[in-house]
Amino acid sequence: MSKELVFYTNPQSRANIVHWMLEEVGAPYRPVLLEYGAAMKAPEYLAVNPMGKVPAIRHGEQIVTEGAAICAYLADAFPEAGLAPAPAARGDYYRWLFFVASCVEHAWTNQAAGFTPSAEQQRMFGYGSYEATMDTLAKAVAGRRYLAGDRFSAADVYVGRTIGYGIEFGNMRDRPELVAYWNSLKDRPALLRASEQAERWQAQQP
Numbered sequence: 001m002s003k004e005l006v007f008y009t010n011p012q013s014r015a016n017i018v019h020w021m022l023e024e025v026g027a028p029y030r031p032v033l034l035e036y037g038a039a040m041k042a043p044e045y046l047a048v049n050p051m052g053k054v055p056a057i058r059h060g061e062q063i064v065t066e067g068a069a070i071c072a073y074l075a076d077a078f079p080e081a082g083l084a085p086a087p088a089a090r091g092d093y094y095r096w097l098f099f100v101a102s103c104v105e106h107a108w109t110n111q112a113a114g115f116t117p118s119a120e121q122q123r124m125f126g127y128g129s130y131e132a133t134m135d136t137l138a139k140a141v142a143g144r145r146y147l148a149g150d151r152f153s154a155a156d157v158y159v160g161r162t163i164g165y166g167i168e169f170g171n172m173r174d175r176p177e178l179v180a181y182w183n184s185l186k187d188r189p190a191l192l193r194a195s196e197q198a199e200r201w202q203a204q205q206p
Helices: 015-025 067-077 091-112 130-141 154-169 176-183 189-204
Strands: 005-009 030-033 056-059 062-065
Touching: 005 015, 015 067, 015 154, 015 189, 030 189, 056 067, 062 067, 067 091, 067 154, 091 130, 091 154, 130 154, 130 176, 154 176
Parallel strands: 005 030
Antiparallel strands: 005 056, 056 062
16 A cells, blocks of 8 residues: 655644655645644644644654755655656755745845844854845756756755745846746746645635
């Protein structure tokens, strides 16, 4: 028997990145919708993710949290979907997938919260400065359809949707390279399916 794939999510969260990835993978999965607050902090879910946050997946006996890690895991767990380059060609794939998870996420959220590290503090932060991080991201996607070679991959899911959020809710729209890259991805059928399903789930919540 195939291992059950369970997806823990809230349709108003960045778990929607993993939702898109699941639709790209094409394997059946069971969604578990969690409301913010008590449901995410309940003992049953803390046993899955002690941070009490979404997303998380359970694949058979394997539990994976953190959006970038889940995308990378799913690409490896379902190789038939073709969402990871060959191991010998994963330099850009790993580089940009985890650059966005470790630098862009932190730079963007700190900026949104109104915190800007001083010049002296920048060496304490993995991303250095917001401006340097956005410059690096813009250069990474400039003139490229895909981040890892000539095929769409899990890196495009995670990086692309993060940029999409930055354009929708932040000031990434001021970077034409980021806008062009997101525009090349935003109409993928798997993303549209995930977005439509998330809207239905949101309508069902009390």
